Amino acid sequence: EAQVTQNPRYLITVTGKKLTVTCSQNMNHEYMSWYRQDPGLGLRQIYYSMNVEVTDKGDVPEGYKVSRKEKRNFPLILESPSPNQTSLYFCASSPSGSPSGNTIYFGEGSWLTVV
């Protein structure tokens, strides 16, 4: 089954404790990205990757890091989480980075709470 898998789905952590949210897709997609969803703000893109070893900032990259060492994986790293990073995070993938004719597939989301 084609899917985007995120882990963990739910996490409560403390300020400053490094954490990683993993994302894996089994569709051989080139493009992957991370979004955060906050009430009243919709979804905002954090980082995206056009292909292996190619990453770029989205609209709200501060406080986050990513890496793309393999095509299927795109982990989101919070080096020193802060309470304002409490949010619902979505990983997404798409066949390619071209906006023409591509649909983006989303993971089920990761609820992160930083206390």
Added chain:
Amino acid sequence: AQSVSQHNHHVILSEAASLELGCNYSYGGTVNLFWYVQYPGQHLQLLLKYFSGDPLVKGIKGFEAEFIKSKFSFNLRKPSVQWSDTAEYFCAVPYSGAGSYQLTFGKGTKLSVIP
């Protein structure tokens, strides 16, 4: 940069009422348009998409949307809503510029359908 505006933050309807959710975008280039739906506690699912051709597109569950280029709009419609349509709806526009590919979302419209 592109922007997406959704006019209604929260819409409340009775079952069998007709629905129209507004979406306007600012991007003037080649336009692909999406509507995603997020049911309570679930991840984003593609509802429908417009890439080219017939400006009236039909999606899943009886939803349709009309692309009106002159108005920069892509409004979502359904003739008769059901309680199960209670969800949050997001309009999205991909943007390609300077080698990047971002997907910009509107802030979402919550739909509550009263039985």
